Amino acid sequence: MESLIKIVSDIQTEEAIRFVESPGSGGVVTFIGTVRNQTKGKPVLKLFFESYEPMAILEMEKIAQQAFEQWDVQRIAIIHAIGEKLPGEEVVVIAVAAPHRGAAFSACQYAIDTLKETVPIWKQEFFEDGAVWVAAHP
Amino acid sequence: MESLIKIVSDIQTEEAIRFVESPGSGGVVTFIGTVRNQTKGKPVLKLFFESYEPMAILEMEKIAQQAFEQWDVQRIAIIHAIGEKLPGEEVVVIAVAAPHRGAAFSACQYAIDTLKETVPIWKQEFFEDGAVWVAAHP
Amino acid sequence: MKIMFFGIAKELAGGATLEITEKPGTVGQFREWLIRQYPAMRELRKVMIAVNKTYATDEQTIADDDEIAVIPPLSGG
Amino acid sequence: MKIMFFGIAKELAGGATLEITEKPGTVGQFREWLIRQYPAMRELRKVMIAVNKTYATDEQTIADDDEIAVIPPLSGG
Numbered sequence: 001m002e003s004l005i006k007i008v009s010d011i012q013t014e015e016a017i018r019f020v021e022s023p024g025s026g027g028v029v030t031f032i033g034t035v036r037n038q039t040k041g042k043p044v045l046k047l048f049f050e051s052y053e054p055m056a057i058l059e060m061e062k063i064a065q066q067a068f069e070q071w072d073v074q075r076i077a078i079i080h081a082i083g084e085k086l087p088g089e090e091v092v093v094i095a096v097a098a099p100h101r102g103a104a105f106s107a108c109q110y111a112i113d114t115l116k117e118t119v120p121i122w123k124q125e126f127f128e129d130g131a132v133w134v135a136a137h138p
Numbered sequence: 139m140e141s142l143i144k145i146v147s148d149i150q151t152e153e154a155i156r157f158v159e160s161p162g163s164g165g166v167v168t169f170i171g172t173v174r175n176q177t178k179g180k181p182v183l184k185l186f187f188e189s190y191e192p193m194a195i196l197e198m199e200k201i202a203q204q205a206f207e208q209w210d211v212q213r214i215a216i217i218h219a220i221g222e223k224l225p226g227e228e229v230v231v232i233a234v235a236a237p238h239r240g241a242a243f244s245a246c247q248y249a250i251d252t253l254k255e256t257v258p259i260w261k262q263e264f265f266e267d268g269a270v271w272v273a274a275h276p
Numbered sequence: 277m278k279i280m281f282f283g284i285a286k287e288l289a290g291g292a293t294l295e296i297t298e299k300p301g302t303v304g305q306f307r308e309w310l311i312r313q314y315p316a317m318r319e320l321r322k323v324m325i326a327v328n329k330t331y332a333t334d335e336q337t338i339a340d341d342d343e344i345a346v347i348p349p350l351s352g353g
Numbered sequence: 354m355k356i357m358f359f360g361i362a363k364e365l366a367g368g369a370t371l372e373i374t375e376k377p378g379t380v381g382q383f384r385e386w387l388i389r390q391y392p393a394m395r396e397l398r399k400v401m402i403a404v405n406k407t408y409a410t411d412e413q414t415i416a417d418d419d420e421i422a423v424i425p426p427l428s429g430g
Contacts, residue, residue: 013155023175023226029246030168031239033430037161049429052359052422055406056429080429087161092430101169101250108167109243112430120403120422121429122360133361134428138398171353187352190282190345193329194352218352230353250353258326258345259352260283271284272351276321 003064004077007053011090016077020097025074027101029108031094037087045126049082049091052120056080059119063111067096070110071103078111080121091123141202142215145191149228154215158235163212165239167246169232175225183264187220187229190258194218197257201249205234208248209241216249218259229261278343285323285348288316300344303327304334310346321349355420362400362425365393380404381411387423398426 004019013032020028035047064076077095085091094111098104123134142157151170158166173185202214215233223229232249236242261272277296281289300306303325311318324347325332331347338344354373358366377383380402388395401424402409408424415421 014152017151017170021170021172021226023173026172026174028168028170028172030166030170031243032155032159032166032168033239034159034163034166035161036164036237050360051429052357052403052406052424055403055422058406088159099174101171101247105169105243105247109239112239116427116430118408118427119429120359120424120427122425123428124360133364133425135426136361136397136428188283189352190280190326190329190347193326193345196329254350254353256331256350257352258282258347258350260348261351262283271287271348273349274284274320274351 001068002075003061004079005057005060005064006079007051007056007082008079009081009083011079011081011093013090013093016079016093016095019077020075020095022074022097024099025097026099027104028095028097029101029104031092031108031112032090033092033112035085035087035089035091039125042127044087045128046087047085047091048124048126049085050122051080051082056119056121060115063114063118066114067107067111071098071107072100073098073103073107076107076111078115080115080119082121139206140213141199142217143195143198143202144217145189145194145220146217147219147221149217149219149231151228151231154217154231154233157215158213158233160212160235162237163235164237165242166233166235167239167242169230169246169250170228171230171250173223173225173227173229177263180265182225183266184225185223185229186262186264187223188260189218189220194258198253201252201256204252205245205249209236209245210238211236211241211245214245214249216253218257220259277338277340280343280345282345283348284320285317285346288314289346299340300338302334303332303336303338306338306344307334323348354415354417357420357422359422360425361397362394362423365391366423376417377415379411380409380413380415383415383421384411400425
């Protein structure tokens with residue numbers, strides 16, 4: 001039950017996968033979040049991510065801990081990018097290794113769902129005509 | 139709705155991920171199956187995979203097609219290895235890109251579950267004291 | 277008519293391919309012939325027959341130039 | 354006492370950090386103070402307050418050396 005938790009400028013998907021893979025695990029499930037080139041049909045030029053880094057790391061560690069408690073998973077990597085990101089670029093990668101794939105799928109989906117709800121990270125979307133903080137207003 | 143379907147000697151996880159990623163998708167879910175170093179506590183030395191290749195490709199294409207019909211997913215890659223594989227080595231990678239992550243998780247899990255049921259590929263497990271074709275007998 | 281064997285079926289049949297001259301009629305009749313030839317195949321968890329790279333039902337008729345494959349229990353992934 | 358602002362809250366507060374001398378007492382009282390200072394924060398979908406890097410309830414008491422963070426709606430991932 002080891003985890004790799006990081007906030008970085010540039011995501012290395014391979015790093016997350018290599019960290020969780022081991023000869024004792026049978027399957028790895030990953031989620032990779034990338035910047036979409038549009039939001040509700042409106043072209044997105046770029047995103048800007050900001051975090052409350054020490055707290056974000058603590059919340060990401062909690063997610064890994066909760067996943068270890070709920071499922072039979074062996075290793076978890078959660079890496080989130082901050083700074084400027086262009087369409088197509090990777091923003092977050094979560095990798096989970098488990099002896100059986102069902103647990104890996106469940107834990108990975110739990111991790112990304114929970115990350116979006118609890119980890120203090122914010123993104124600003126830049127359009128042709130200005131920028132907005134995503135989800136800030138009802 | 140494009141797919142990359144292959145049977146290879148050596149899996150390149152990155153190839154599957156790069157194929158499905160696009161600026162129009164928001165998330166990629168992957169499943170990577172690796173060789174476990176034991177089965178029910180008995181050490182596994184290696185696996186040997188064999189396929190009925192032209193039919194396996196057709197069945198893998200059907201899986202991608204069925205996923206496209208059932209979920210809003212954009213691209214799917216399914217790559218399976220054949221030949222000798224050592225513990226820790228990658229055997230199969232499935233990558234699915236979708237505008238929304240729920241669809242990507244569902245389609246990826248469907249793809250690996252269905253692959254195990256319908257794609258004509260067989261593995262032989264090698265132990266210290268001999269080899270067995272996995273799941274052949276009740 | 278060419279029969280292809282894979283995995284454990286290849287071991288039980290003693291080879292990957294076999295040419296037979298008698299026409300099996302249907303897939304079900306081919307299954308009966310298969311078990312007569314290789315009784316050990318009865319011990320397998322499940323055997324599927326593919327005709328021209330598609331899983332076939334027992335009722336399906338086999339034509340002279342069909343490609344028949346004996347598919348023992350799958351274990352890919 | 355140091356207050357940290359992030360995302361849109363940083364824009365509304367006009368800066369990333371603020372030193373205040375008055376003691377807010379509880380997290381709930383701090384929220385009231387926050388809305389008085391920056392009425393636009395009322396328009397946000399949800400504002401959470403973290404005390405020492407942990408989400409706090411409104412009942413929680415704030416100590417002099419606590420690190421207070423104003424957490425506007427999250428949008429990571």
